[in-house]
Amino acid sequence: MSVEKRTKSIDLSHHLSELSKARATSPLKGLMKYFSQPGILALGGGLPSPAYFPVSDISANVLVPESFALAPIESSTSFTWLWKLFGSQNATKEKTQAVTIPKYTTVDGDINLASSLQYGAAIAQQQLQVFLKNFISEVYQPAFEDWTVLIDTGNTDGWSRAVTTLCNPGEGVLCEEWTYPSAIASMLPSNIKPVPVAMDGLGMKSDALENLLSQWDPVSRQMPRPHVMYIVPVGQNPSGSTMSVERKKQIYDICVKYDVIIVEDDPYYFLQLGDYTFKGDRSPGATASGKPSAEESKRYVSTLNPSFLNFDYQGRVIRLDTFSKTIAPGSRLGWFTCNPVFAERLERQGETSTQAPCGFGQAVITKILTHWTYDGYIRWLRGLRTEYQQRRNFFIDCLADEFHLNAVPAVAGVWQGCIAYEASSKVKKSTSMTEKYSTRNRTMFSFVPPVAGMFVWMKLHLDQHPSFTPGDEDTLETKLWTKLAENGVLFGPGWMFAANALDGDSENTNAGHFRISFSNVDLPDLKKAVTIFGRVVREFFEEEGL
Ligand code: PLP
Numbered sequence: 057m058s059v060e061k062r063t064k065s066i067d068l069s070h071h072l073s074e075l076s077k078a079r080a081t082s083p084l085k086g087l088m089k090y091f092s093q094p095g096i097l098a099l100g101g102g103l104p105s106p107a108y109f110p111v112s113d114i115s116a117n118v119l120v121p122e123s124f125a126l127a128p129i130e131s132s133t134s135f136t137w138l139w140k141l142f143g144s145q146n147a148t149k150e151k152t153q154a155v156t157i158p159k160y161t162t163v164d165g166d167i168n169l170a171s172s173l174q175y176g177a178a179i180a181q182q183q184l185q186v187f188l189k190n191f192i193s194e195v196y197q198p199a200f201e202d203w204t205v206l207i208d209t210g211n212t213d214g215w216s217r218a219v220t221t222l223c224n225p226g227e228g229v230l231c232e233e234w235t236y237p238s239a240i241a242s243m244l245p246s247n248i249k250p251v252p253v254a255m256d257g258l259g260m261k262s263d264a265l266e267n268l269l270s271q272w273d274p275v276s277r278q279m280p281r282p283h284v285m286y287i288v289p290v291g292q293n294p295s296g297s298t299m300s301v302e303r304k305k306q307i308y309d310i311c312v313k314y315d316v317i318i319v320e321d322d323p324y325y326f327l328q329l330g331d332y333t334f335k336g337d338r339s340p341g342a343t344a345s346g347k348p349s350a351e352e353s354k355r356y357v358s359t360l361n362p363s364f365l366n367f368d369y370q371g372r373v374i375r376l377d378t379f380s381k382t383i384a385p386g387s388r389l390g391w392f393t394c395n396p397v398f399a400e401r402l403e404r405q406g407e408t409s410t411q412a413p414c415g416f417g418q419a420v421i422t423k424i425l426t427h428w429t430y431d432g433y434i435r436w437l438r439g440l441r442t443e444y445q446q447r448r449n450f451f452i453d454c455l456a457d458e459f460h461l462n463a464v465p466a467v468a469g470v471w472q473g474c475i476a477y478e479a480s481s482k483v484k485k486s487t488s489m490t491e492k493y494s495t496r497n498r499t500m501f502s503f504v505p506p507v508a509g510m511f512v513w514m515k516l517h518l519d520q521h522p523s524f525t526p527g528d529e530d531t532l533e534t535k536l537w538t539k540l541a542e543n544g545v546l547f548g549p550g551w552m553f554a555a556n557a558l559d560g561d562s563e564n565t566n567a568g569h570f571r572i573s574f575s576n577v578d579l580p581d582l583k584k585a586v587t588i589f590g591r592v593v594r595e596f597f598e599e600e601g602l
Contacts, residue, residue: 062198062199062200062201062369063200063201063369064200064201064202064371065200065201065202065203065370065371065372065395065396065397066370066371066372067397068317068370068371068372068395068397068398069397071222071283071284071317072221072222072397072398072401073220073221073222073223073224074224075220075221075224076220076221076222076401076404076405077401079401079404079405079408080404081404081407087100087101088175088176091103101175103174103175104174106159106160106169106170106171106173106174109159109169109170109173111159111169111173112158112159112169113156113157113158113159113169114156114157114169114416114419114420115154115155115156115157116154116155116156116420116423116424117152117153117154118152118153118154118155118424118427118428119150119151119152119436120151120152120153121348121428121431121432121433121435121436121439122346122347122348122435122439123150123151123436123439124436124439124440124442124443125346125439125442126346126438126439126442127442128338128442128445128446128449129446153427155423155424155427157169157172157419157420157423165182165183167181167183167419167422167423167426169415169419172415172416172418172419172422173415173416173419174415175411175412176412176415178206178207178403178406178407178411178412179205179206179207179403180205180206180207180391180412180418181415181418181419181422183422183426184207184418184421184422184425185205187422187425187426187430188205188207188391189205190430191430191433192205192365192393194353194357194430195357195360195363196362196363196365196366196375196393197362197365197366198363198365198366198368198373198393199365199366199367199368199369200368200369200370200371200395202371202395202396203365203371203393203394203395204393204394204395204396204399205391205392205393205399206391206392206394206399206402206403206406207389207390207391207392207412207413207418208376208389208390208391208392208402208406208413209388209389209390209410209413209414210378210379210380210385210388210389210390211321211323211376211377211378211380211390212238212242213388213390213410214321214374214376214378214390214391214392215239215242215286215319215321215376216242216243217402217405217406218284218319218374218376218392218402219242219243219246219248219284219286219319220246220405221398221401221402221405222283222284222317222319222398223243223246223248223284224248225246225247225248226247226248226279226280227248227249227279227280227282227283227284228248228249228250228251228277228279228280228282229243229248229249229250229251229282229284229285229286230251230253230265230268230282230284230285230286230287230316231250231251231252231253231285231286231287231555232252232253232255232259232260232287232288232292232295232555233252233253233254233255233470233554233555234255234292234294234295234470234513234550234553234554234555234569235250235252235286235288235293235294235553235555236288236293236294236321236553237552237553237557239286239321240555240557249279250555250556251268251282252554252555252556253265253268255292255295255297255470256297256469256470256471256472256473257297257466257470257471257472257473257474257504258297258298258299258300258303258473259287259288259289259292259295259297259298259299259303260287260299260303260307262303262306262307262310265307265310266310269281269282269310269313269314269316281314282316283314283315283316283317284316284317284319285307285311285316285317285318285319286319286321287307287318287319287320287321287364288321288322288323288324289304289320289322289361289364290322290324290325290327290328290361290508290509291324291325291327291328291329291506291507291508291509291510291511292509293323293324293509293511293553293571294511294513294548294550294553294569294571295470295511295513296504296506296507296508296509296511296512296513297470297504297506298328298361298506298507298508298509299361300361301361301362304362304364304367305367307364308364308367308368308373311372312370312372316372317372317373317374318364318368318372318373318374319373319374319376320363320364320365320373320374320375320376321376322363322375322376322377323376323377323378323380323381324381324508324509324510325360325361325363325377326360326381326382326437326440326441327381327440327441327444327508327509327510328359328360328361328441328507328508329441329444329445329448329506329507329508329509330445330507331505331507332448332449332452332505332507334453334456335449335453335456338449346435346438347435348428348429348431348432348434348435349431350431352431352434352435353430353431353434353435356434356438357434361508363375365393371394371395372395373394374392374393374394374398375392375393375394376390376391376392377390377391377393378390379421381510382436382437382440383421383424387417387420387421388413388414388417389413389417389418389421444510444574444575447574447575447579447582448505448506448512448574450574450579450582450583451512451572451574451582451586452505452512454582454583454586454587455477455479455503455586457586458482458586458587458589458590459479459480459481459482459500459590460479460480460481460482461477461478461479462477462478462479462480462499463475463476463477464476464477464478466502466504469515470513470515471502471504471515474504475504476502476503476504477502477503477504477505478499478501478502478517479499479500479501479502479503480497480498480499480500481498481500481594481597498517498520498597499517499520500516500517500520500593500594500597501514501515501516501517501593502514502515502517503515510573510574510575511548511571511572511573511574512571512572512574513550513569513570513571513572514547514569514570514571514572515568515569516529516532516533516536516550516568516569516570517568518532518533518568520597521596521597521599522597522598522599523599529567529568530551530567530568532568533549533550533551533567533568533569533570534549534551535596536592536593536596537549537570539592539595539596540588540589540592543588543591543592544588545585545588545589545592547570547571547572548570548571548572548573549570549571550567550568550569550570550571551567551569553569553571554567
């Protein structure tokens with residue numbers, strides 16, 4: 057992954073929007089750099105005295121980095137949830153370590169509330185800056201030299217700032233044909249429209265992107281050729297697809313050719329789960345606790361799918377990272393990694409709205425990270441990955457228990473190039489002593505086990521429904537979705553993830569999907585949900601006496 061010779065980013069300032077160019081430095085924020093000078097007598101700002109901050113310290117019990125096992129632990133009767141430390145399978149107590157953030161500190165560089173809770177620079181508290189810079193150089197290894205870090209309040213904020221910093225009203229943004237609805241919702245009111253690009257099993261298709269850009273006609277499209285891309289390359293939301301290194305390089309090269317800025321929204325980067333294999337074919341999980349170590353961090357990081365940053369020799373990628381999926385969404389903390397020109401404009405935008413993410417959150421997260429250290433955090437991420445891998449496996453095992461799953465190579469559509477599982481009914485007929493299973497031929501739905509992220513994207517084979525008429529997919533999807541909701545199971549309705557769904561302009565003919573998240577409910581409830589789904593979906597496809 058390492059790049060031999062790194063150069064500085066090229067000048068990409070022509071991508072800045074009119075709004076962004078018009079932003080001046082907040083006059084008060086311009087003074088901030090002097091506040092941190094040792095010995096300065098700061099009488100210039102409206103800073104409250106820390107003596108009046110009502111919190112004298114914050115203490116927390118933090119899970120140890122090796123709290124979760126490094127390989128799925130499964131047994132025939134139960135599913136071990138929290139990694140049981142020190143070999144005791146009956147241990148119920150989480151192993152924690154106490155950390156404290158005092159208001160004042162005498163040790164140089166220690167995190168303290170007097171400065172964390174004070175007005176501060178929008179880029180990040182100093183200790184967090186240091187941690188993130190090291191993290192980025194170890195994990196993403198950007199290919200350009202002058203990358204910089206700027207914190208935000210998570211990727212929702214990151215994208216919303218990026219789009220207004222780069223796009224003018226009337227422009228379009230390239231995105232996957234199925235995408236994260238909030239990303240679209242944040243740009244539509246500014247009259248910035250999604251420009252969907254076809255997908256296959258690896259996410260956005262490079263040939264479709266090339267065709268779209270090379271044949272762009274601003275007159276018939278009523279907008280200039282897009283110069284910004286929004287992309288979720290790992291554990292894509294909603295399709296679950298993950299882009300290969302080769303595909304990323306192709307997309308990057310096309311973006312160089314047509315001068316497109318890539319905004320890489322990557323919240324599921326550390327949930328790279330690997331392939332799914334059926335229950336009976338899995339090897340038993342490891343039992344070692346796996347202490348954090350530099351060697352293990354290096355080895356693990358080398359197994360991860362590289363970020364677009366890793367090929368970005370020009371500085372045209374704005375990468376969005378978030379602590380939402382790795383620490384907690386309520387922390388509202390994330391960061392941009394990008395070239396210094398974009399970072400400066402993004403900072404200008406932040407300092408007149410949130411100023412900086414909440415000081416309490418920054419202090420606590422920074423304390424956890426610096427307490428764990430880089431290797432501890434990587435160890436934590438590896439454990440999380442295993443947890444979600446177990447959940448993914450468990451959920452698909454439940455589907456395999458409930459339905460007959462037939463593995464077939466997908467030749468078209470969002471799964472082209474992958475092995476998809478087609479689900480048909482497993483009808484159970486009891487006889488006096490034995491149980492026979494007869495399998496019906498009708499495929500009710502299909503899916504590809506995701507190799508990253510939190511979602512299974514389920515395609516409904518609505519043409520197999522007795523009352524199907526072409527063009528009626530959305531109605532049938534909603535009908536089934538409502539039946540499920542009435543029976544107590546809530547899935548994400550597929551229509552809302554179509555890139556142009558909110559535009560009132562949906563041309564996506566490949567409709568009829570559910571997005572199912574295996575990330576949150578307990579395993580027994582996950583099992584219950586699949587059982588209810590099984591009953592409801594069978595009834596649905598057997599309507600009208602078929
Ligand atoms: N981007 C994508 C693709 C997501 O799936 C999500 C959360 O579901 C977010 C952004 C939101 O991230 P954050 O909590 O950092 O704002």
